[in-house]
Amino acid sequence: MSDGSKRQISRRQFLTFGLAVAGGVVALGPRADEAGDPEEVKDRSDVARWAFLSDTHVAKDPGHRFRGFYPHRNLRAVVAQIGSDLPDGLVITGDISRSRGGTEAYGNVKSLLAPITGKRPIYMGVGNHDNRDDFLRAFGNSGDGGEAVEDKHVVTALAGPVRMIVLDTLLYVNTFPGSLGREQRSWLETYLHMCDDTPTILFLHHAPRADLLDTRRLFEIIAPCRKVKAVVCGHSHKYEFCESDGIQLINLPAVGYNFTGAQPVGWVEARLTGQGGEFVLHAVGGNPKRDGRTTRVRWRA
Ligand SMILES: [Fe+2]
Incomplete structure (x- = not known):
């Protein structure tokens, strides 16, 4: 982990910058955030620091190799980095297993995460390369919301200044498309209506406007809901970072392997406030060009 990433951001510095970018997305090089206000965050509830991971793709065989990457080794390296300066918690947005789930693959993930388990919450979603039943047998339900939607794995949690909702877009195991489905969308709409205005971040495996079949219906719910x-x-x-209807869309790199040499392999350290987020890439493989780079986004009003 870089020195820059270990430093806590001053809330004043963050807010000043946030106003300057006025809702945009700005990426800075590793050195760009080194200068700044030395003031320390006084109130920890103002800032939450989380590790965001995705697509660990761990197989039954710890020596499994794909595209020149060893997902088992990558997750071990990521856990070591995270463990050296524990954040408030972890979210892993699915494709935990290599291709179809399996007790042994999830057992490997459990062992790899053991240095953090019990010390910090770990909220995991499922992807198209997971088996929900195997996953739940291995990890159970974390956070609240486990029984919210029948046959779906949903997590809700408060994390300092933000609310997190992990959704389930697994449609068919080992097939690309995913969807939330009518029941989960209906639950989400009701839940968002019932909860307070705490800034809310949704986590799901499938990228909206790519393989998420009910993207339009999801955005009909969340676009007018300003707390999202x-x-x-x-x-x-x-x-990558982009924006839709003022909602920040943050696509995480994979831990296991990339699809093209242009992409990094690693995880993202997120510093979250009620006004926006700072996201620092920690690459453990693939393209190292953006390793250590901070991307700042400001939440919509
Ligand atoms: Fe994946």
């Missing part, structure tokens, strides 16, 4: 500030996803094995 961001959607964090995986699936594309591509690290």
Whole structure:
């Protein structure tokens, strides 16, 4: 982990910058955030620091190799980095297993996450390369919301200044498309209506407007709901930021392997406030060009 990433951001510095970008997305090089206000965050509830991971793709065989990557080794390296300066918690947005789930694959993930388990919450969603039953047998339900939607794995949690909702877009195991489905969308709409205005981040495996079949119906719910500030996803094995209806769309890189040499392999450190987020890439493989780079986004009002 870089020195820059270990430093806590001053809330004043963050807010000043946030106003300057006025809702845009700005990426800075590793050195760009080194200068700044030395003031420390006084109130920890103002900032939450989380590790965001996706697409670990761990197989039954720890020596499994794909595209020159060893997902088992990658997750071990990521856990070591995270463990050296524990954040408030972890979210992993699906494709936990290599291709179809399986007790042994999830057992490997459990062992790899053991240095963090019990010390910090770990909220996991399922992707198209997971088996929900195997997953739930291995990990159970974490956070609240486990029984919210029948045959779906949903997590809700408060994390300092933000609310997190992990949704389930697994449609068919080992087939690309995914969807939330009518029942989960209906639950989400009701839940968002019932809860307070805490800035809310949705986590799901499938990237909206890519392989998420009910993207339009999802946005009919969340676009007018101003408390929804961001959607964090995986699936594309591509690290990128964009925006739709003022909602920040944050696509996490994969931990296991990339699909093209242009993409990094690694995880993202997220510093979240009620006004926006700072996201620092920690690459453990693939294209290292953006390793350590901070991307700042401001939530819509
Ligand atoms: Fe994946």
